[in-house]
Amino acid sequence: xxxxxxxxxxxxxxxxxxxxxxxxxxxxxxxxxxxxxxxxxxxxxxxxxxxxxxxxxxxxxxxxxxxxxxxxxxxxxxxxxxxxxxxxxxxxxxxxxxxxxxxxxxxxxxxxxxxxxxxxxxxxxxxxxxxxxxxxxxxxxxxxxxxxxxxxxxxxxxxxxxxxxxxxxxxxxxxxxxxxxxxxxxxxxxxxxxxxxxxxxxxxxxxxxxxxxxxxxxxxxxxxxxxxxxxxxxxxxxxxxxxxxxxxxx
Numbered sequence: 196x197x198x199x200x201x202x203x204x205x206x207x208x209x210x211x212x213x214x215x216x217x218x219x220x221x222x223x224x225x226x227x228x229x230x231x232x233x234x235x236x237x238x239x240x241x242x243x244x245x246x247x248x249x250x251x252x253x254x255x256x257x258x259x260x261x262x263x264x265x266x267x268x269x270x271x272x273x274x275x276x277x278x279x280x281x282x283x284x285x286x287x288x289x290x291x292x293x294x295x296x297x298x299x300x301x302x303x304x305x306x307x308x309x310x311x312x313x314x315x316x317x318x319x320x321x322x323x324x325x326x327x328x329x330x331x332x333x334x335x336x337x338x339x340x341x342x343x344x345x346x347x348x349x350x351x352x353x354x355x356x357x358x359x360x361x362x363x364x365x366x367x368x369x370x371x372x373x374x375x376x377x378x379x380x381x382x383x384x385x386x387x388x389x390x391x392x393x394x395x396x397x398x399x400x401x402x403x404x405x406x407x408x409x410x411x412x413x414x415x416x417x418x419x420x421x422x423x424x425x426x427x428x429x430x431x432x433x434x435x436x437x438x439x440x441x442x443x444x445x
Contacts, residue, residue: 198222199369200255202242202276203262205231207331208291211362212259216369226251226262243268245275252279257287257369265303273310277317287320289368291361294325294379295423301414320373326361327354327381327425330438333388337395341403346396348388350407351418354425355391356382357433381425383432391435398439 199216203209204225216223223236226248230237238251242262252258258280263269280288296308314321333355340346364380392405409415417423433441 196220196222197256197370198224198254200224200226200238200252200258202226202240202258202260202272204237205229206261207329208358208362208365209259209261211359212261212365212369215362215366216259219366219370221370224251224255242272242275245279248275248279249282252276252283252285255283255285257289258285259289259291259365259369261291261365263291263307267302267306269303269306270309270313273313277313277319280319281317285319287322287369287373288314288317289322289324289365290314291365292323292325293423294327294381294425295417296325298422299414299417315375322368322374322377324361324364324368324377325379325425326364327356327379327423329358329361330355330382330433330435331358333391333435334395334439334442337392338399340392341396341399341401344403345406346392346403347406347408348392349415349418350388350409351415352385352387352421352424353391354381354385354423354429355435355438356380356431357438360431360433378430379425379428380430381428383429383434385424385426385429386435394436394439398436398443 201209201213204213205227213225225237226240230239240247292307296304389407
């Protein structure tokens with residue numbers, strides 16, 4: 196049994212990682228700016244400032260770093276976290292990243308890649324899992340686009356993966372020794388965003404014309420080249436349609 200700290204413990208992915216590790220019998224602490232008030236093992240920490248971090252990491256064997264902010268701040272958060280882990284003598288840091296962070300010139304991706312490089316140079320034991328986009332993200336993007344009479348979607352393929360399956364992989368990594376860069380993890384299918392939008396409209400009972408848009412710039416050129424995909428690592432099993440069906444049941 197290990198003592199594991201999960202950053203972003205109340206988020207989409209972090210919540211699932213906490214649940215899986217606790218079911219496996221580990222002592223799990225959740226870390227968040229807005230912790231669960233009903234959970235005595237939940238810590239209030241501002242990673243960007245490092246406040247409350249020293250107490251949260253003390254005595255932890257492993258940290259699973261799920262906290263992230265697409266609008267910026269990941270590098271600052273990782274800097275505070277790495278310093279705290281070295282001081283506390285934590286042996287293993289597991290980090291979830293994104294397929295293509297080293298090839299797609301998007302600011303958020305560049306920050307994630309910088310964090311990966313910082314882990315490698317940190318002197319700590321580390322494991323990095325790169326995953327493709329979550330079904331939850333595709334659902335959010337489709338719901339936003341469907342607010343318009345004409346539903347615009349990017350003219351790219353995606354390979355969405357189930358967050359629960361990623362959480363299971365992260366939990367297994369946390370239970371083991373550091374592995375460095377773990378094999379990438381992708382969803383079971385590479386599909387066009389247009390087809391996924393069609394599945395969303397059918398599920399939501401909406402009638403919209405889907406308009407694939409070819410967006411300019413280096414970032415979307417990289418997406419069209421498929422740098423965010425890992426078809427050789429289709430290890431997820433839950434399709435987007437199955438995710439939608441389950442979401443309806445939930």
